[in-house]
Amino acid sequence: xxxxxxxxxxxxxxxxxxxxxxxxxxxxxxxxxxxxxxxxxxxxxxxxxxxxxxxxxxxxxxxxxxxxxxxxxxxxxxxxxxxxxxxxxxxxxxxxxxxxxxxxxxxxxxxxxxxxxxxxxxxxxxxxxxxxxxxxxxxxxxxxxxxxxxxxxxxxxxxxxxxxxxxxxxxxxxxxxxxxxxxxxxxxxxxxxxxxxxxxxxxxxxxxxxxxxxxxxxxxxxxxxxxxxxxxxxxxxxxxxxxxxxxxxxxxxxxxxxxxxxxxxxxxxxxxxxxxxxxxxxxxxxxxxxxxxxxxxxxxxxxxx
Amino acid sequence: xxxxxxxxxxxxxxxxxxxxxxxxxxxxxxxxxxxxxxxxxxxxxxxxxxxxxxxxxxxxxxxxxxxxxxxxxxxxxxxxxxxxxxxxxxxxxxxxxxxxxxxxxxxxxxxxxxxxxxxxxxxxxxxxxxxxxxxxxxxxxxxxxxxxxxxxxxxxxxxxxxxxxxxxxxxxxxxxxxxxxxxxxxxxxxxxxxxxxxxxxxxxxxxxxxxxxxxxxxxxxxxxxxxxxxxxxxxxxxxxxxxxxxxxxxxxxxxxxxxxxxxxxxxxxxxxxxxxxxxxxxxxxxxxxxxxxxxxxxxxxxxxxxxxxxxxxxxxxxxxxxxxxxxxxxxxxxxxxxxxxxxxxxxxxxxxxxxxxxxxxxxxxxxxxxxxxxxxxxxxxxxxxxxxxxxxxxxxxxxxxxxxxxxxx
Numbered sequence: 256x257x258x259x260x261x262x263x264x265x266x267x268x269x270x271x272x273x274x275x276x277x278x279x280x281x282x283x284x285x286x287x288x289x290x291x292x293x294x295x296x297x298x299x300x301x302x303x304x305x306x307x308x309x310x311x312x313x314x315x316x317x318x319x320x321x322x323x324x325x326x327x328x329x330x331x332x333x334x335x336x337x338x339x340x341x342x343x344x345x346x347x348x349x350x351x352x353x354x355x356x357x358x359x360x361x362x363x364x365x366x367x368x369x370x371x372x373x374x375x376x377x378x379x380x381x382x383x384x385x386x387x388x389x390x391x392x393x394x395x396x397x398x399x400x401x402x403x404x405x406x407x408x409x410x411x412x413x414x415x416x417x418x419x420x421x422x423x424x425x426x427x428x429x430x431x432x433x434x435x436x437x438x439x440x441x442x443x444x445x446x447x448x449x450x451x452x453x454x455x456x457x458x459x460x461x462x463x464x465x466x467x468x469x470x471x472x473x474x475x476x477x478x479x480x481x482x483x484x485x486x487x488x489x490x491x492x493x494x495x496x497x498x499x500x501x502x503x504x505x506x507x508x509x510x511x512x513x514x515x516x517x518x519x520x521x522x523x524x525x526x527x528x529x530x531x532x533x534x535x536x537x538x539x540x541x542x543x544x545x546x547x548x549x550x551x552x553x554x555x556x557x558x559x560x
Numbered sequence: 561x562x563x564x565x566x567x568x569x570x571x572x573x574x575x576x577x578x579x580x581x582x583x584x585x586x587x588x589x590x591x592x593x594x595x596x597x598x599x600x601x602x603x604x605x606x607x608x609x610x611x612x613x614x615x616x617x618x619x620x621x622x623x624x625x626x627x628x629x630x631x632x633x634x635x636x637x638x639x640x641x642x643x644x645x646x647x648x649x650x651x652x653x654x655x656x657x658x659x660x661x662x663x664x665x666x667x668x669x670x671x672x673x674x675x676x677x678x679x680x681x682x683x684x685x686x687x688x689x690x691x692x693x694x695x696x697x698x699x700x701x702x703x704x705x706x707x708x709x710x711x712x713x714x715x716x717x718x719x720x721x722x723x724x725x726x727x728x729x730x731x732x733x734x735x736x737x738x739x740x741x742x743x744x745x746x747x748x749x750x751x752x753x754x755x756x757x758x759x760x761x762x763x764x765x766x767x768x769x770x771x772x773x774x775x776x777x778x779x780x781x782x783x784x785x786x787x788x789x790x791x792x793x794x795x796x797x798x799x800x801x802x803x804x805x806x807x808x809x810x811x812x813x814x815x816x817x818x819x820x821x822x823x824x825x826x827x828x829x830x831x832x833x834x835x836x837x838x839x840x841x842x843x844x845x846x847x848x849x850x851x852x853x854x855x856x857x858x859x860x861x862x863x864x865x866x867x868x869x870x871x872x873x874x875x876x877x878x879x880x881x882x883x884x885x886x887x888x889x890x891x892x893x894x895x896x897x898x899x900x901x902x903x904x905x906x907x908x909x910x911x912x913x914x915x916x917x918x919x920x921x922x923x924x925x926x927x928x929x930x931x932x933x934x935x936x937x938x939x940x941x942x943x944x945x946x947x948x949x950x951x952x953x954x955x956x957x958x959x960x961x962x963x964x965x966x967x968x969x
Contacts, residue, residue, distance in 0.1 A: 314882055315963040335886050342884020353879045353966075357574050367883045414883065 260326075261422070261453060262288040262311055267320035269306050269476075280306040282476035283320065288455065290421070293448045293486075295464045296457045297493060298473035304457045305426055307473070311455060312345050312424045313337045342370055346415030350427035352407040354399040354414070360386065361395040364414045371418065385413040389443055405436025412443050423447055425456040429463065441466055461493035568896035575869075575897055576904070582865055587905035589861035590942050593854035594909030595916060598938050600847045602917050602928035608840050609929060615832050619701065623803055624764075624827040625659070625793040625814065627651065649823070650789035658817035659793060664806045666798040667699035670790040671764065674781040678774050680730045680743045687726050688773045689745060690765060691781030691788060699794040700764045707739035707754030710777055718780060719753040720745075723771040727755045730774075743774070746784045750776065764794055803828055855942060858905075859949035862898055866953035870894060877957050878966030887958040894954035895947055902946025906939035 269281040280303045288294055288311075296304050309315035310322065313329060322329040324340070332340070341347075354363045361382050368378035386392045389409040399407055408428060415423060425444060429437035437460075445466050448454045456467070464470050470490040472480040484490040576583040627650055651670065660668050672691040696702075697709040710719045720743070727735035730743055738752050759771050781788040797806045807826055815822050870877070877890055885893075913935070917928045 309963050309966075312882070314966065315961075335888075338881065338884055338886040341882060347882045349882075353875075353882070355876060355879060357571075357578060366880070370880075370884050370886070370889055418884075 259290050260287040261290050263323040265321045267317040270318045279476050290453055291451055293454045293468045295467035295470040302473040303476040304473055308424050308426045342367055343418050344420050346420040346423045348411055348415050348425040348428045350430040352411045356399050360397050360410050364417055367418045385417045389413045404431050408440050423454045427457050464490035464493045568893050572897035572900040586862055586865045586901055589858040590902055590905030591909040593858040594938055595913050597851040598913035598930055599916050601934050602930040603926055604843050605929040606927040611836050615829055618829050620829045622796045627824050650791050655817050658813045662810050662813045664797050664801040667695045667796045669693050669696035669699040669794045671792040672781055672788050672790045674788045675785050676746055678743050678745050685729055688768050690773045690775050691778045699796045703757040704754040705757040710753050718750045720750040721754045721775040723756050723773050724758040725771040726774055855945050859945040862946050863949040866950045870953045870957040874965045874968035881962035891954040891958035894957050895950050898946045898950030902943045906942040910935045910939050
């Protein structure tokens with residue numbers, strides 16, 4: 256336990272679309288995550304956070320670069336086994352809960368066990384125990400539409416945990432929740448982390464970096480800052496955002512760049528008035544052409560967001 | 561795996577319930593495919609049973625000898641034989657003697673058509689006259705309801721036996737009092753000596769329905785009309801002799817008697833059943849073709865619905881894949897849905913077919929019979945087709961990239 260890298264990304268890129276519609280969602284991201292880390296991922300909308308999560312969770316595959324999961328190259332893992340890894344080793348928590356509307360709460364939670372081939376009685380028992388753990392046992396026979404957002408997310412967490420996965424991937428788990436529900440969900444994630452599991456969580460809320468041991472800041476498909484933080488404290492960079500959020504200027508608003516990015520070291524200086532005309536000062540070794548096109552795209556995206 | 565299947569089954573039911581109209585339309589397709597197929601099959605089966613019943617009444621221990629060569633057994637042979645028959649000469653007294661002399665022949669009765677018809681005071685209807693020997697009743701095992709059949713001693717007397725319907729026609733609807741009454745044929749009066757019991761399938765009259773005919777002795781027929789001809793000989797072997805033993809001997813004797821010509825043929829129950837079966841097999845092939853086409857159409861319907869279903873539930877597929885469903889499990893889910901859909905359709909179709917069968921039985925002369933084997937077979941075929949046609953949509957669902965499926969709303 257501790258310092259073994261279970262997730263290793265080496266210059267991973269992801270390109271969506273073709274020609275004019277080409278978008279560079281991940282731009283040569285190199286990242287390694289150790290067992291037992293609680294990684295917070297922050298960044299403006301459309302910066303590639305979700306793509307990174309999907310990549311790590313083997314829902315998506317890189318266009319370029321290599322991804323090793325437990326030191327095994329993912330591109331060589333057959334789809335069947337990838338599905339089994341998602342089932343047994345990775346728990347997904349989505350912003351929109353993604354519960355199956357036609358199944359009851361209990362059946363939703365038991366679904367990963369069903370895919371594992373567990374007998375109905377045992378899997379219902381196990382799902383019920385898991386619901387107990389997230390405080391949702393009394394809602395076992397409800398349908399997802401009968402739940403509040405917080406309750407639905409608790410059920411989704413129960414479903415993610417029911418197979419005892421070592422890695423939890425949470426894509427803005429509190430994005431649709433009020434503050435008290437958020438707190439409940441975060442306490443659950445913190446507990447999972449305390450038990451030695453790895454948690455990777457995307458969030459927009461700097462306050463939530465209190466729960467993380469490490470925070471990544473992303474911008475335009477790149478990880479622009481990576482810092483270790485202390486549990487219980489808001490990450491230093493994220494903290495700046497909280498206190499600096501009032502100094503945002505109109506340009507920032509126009510460009511859609513959140514105050515967070517202003518606070519991230521290294522991104523403030525290069526924030527141009529019109530990013531499309533000015534090439535980024537970063538050094539690039541290859542794939543210059545698609546990159547330029549996607550910069551323009553990125554700008555459009557920022558405006559729209 | 562079984563728990564997985566059970567889960568799939570339950571999910572499939574839920575899914576069908578949620579898309580009532582669409583699922584209903586698909587099931588309707590299967591029902592529409594099954595009902596006509598089962599109904600036609602049922603009618604075919606009913607006809608078969610009726611024919612077999614008739615052939616059975618013929619008896620397995622009796623044979624008919626008719627003029628004309630045996631019909632060809634290929635192509636339209638049967639049909640040609642039907643009108644070729646007319647070209648051959650009737651049997652003569654010598655032929656009768658030759659057949660009677662064959663060892664193993666028990667009862668033998670010629671069937672002769674006497675030209676002209678009968679008249680009575682009560683009717684103007686034409687009633688055909690058939691002539692035979694007193695052995696007729698023994699050879700055919702027919703029953704006389706009132707009175708007696710004429711005997712050898714009656715040969716010179718004008719005594720007749722009438723069919724049940726003919727008796728009613730001749731004597732004002734009263735068959736019971738017909739015995740002893742008189743009718744006229746070719747200017748001579750005949751006394752009714754007996755009335756035959758009503759015959760279910762009067763096979764031995766050949767082209768004449770014995771229920772509606774008058775039977776007189778061959779002596780009287782040849783005496784009154786010299787052109788009366790024997791067009792059929794009924795032969796029953798002595799007890800202990802089988803038809804297969806008797807037939808070659810009989811044929812040898814008859815061929816000899818007819819100058820070495822085999823211008824006649826022998827009809828037995830086995831042979832008749834054989835040709836009936838050939839016709840029914842032809843019918844079954846026809847029904848099979850119709851069934852195949854309608855089930856194919858239903859299958860395409862299922863495929864379309866499943867394709868729509870897969871597209872509509874892409875997000876769900878994405879979620880399922882994200883939490884660890886394999887390709888096979890996703891494909892299995894959609895295929896079990898199709899199986900449930902077609903199974904429900906099949907059950908409804910079979911039930912409806914039985915209702916249609918009942919209506920046909922009550923309101924028409926058809927006596928359709930749907931055997932449980934036929935119902936099971938057609939229903940099974942429908943399910944098989946449903947599952948087969950869902951393979952493509954299921955594979956489409958299974959092979960979808962998880963992230964693309966998840967993004968689909």
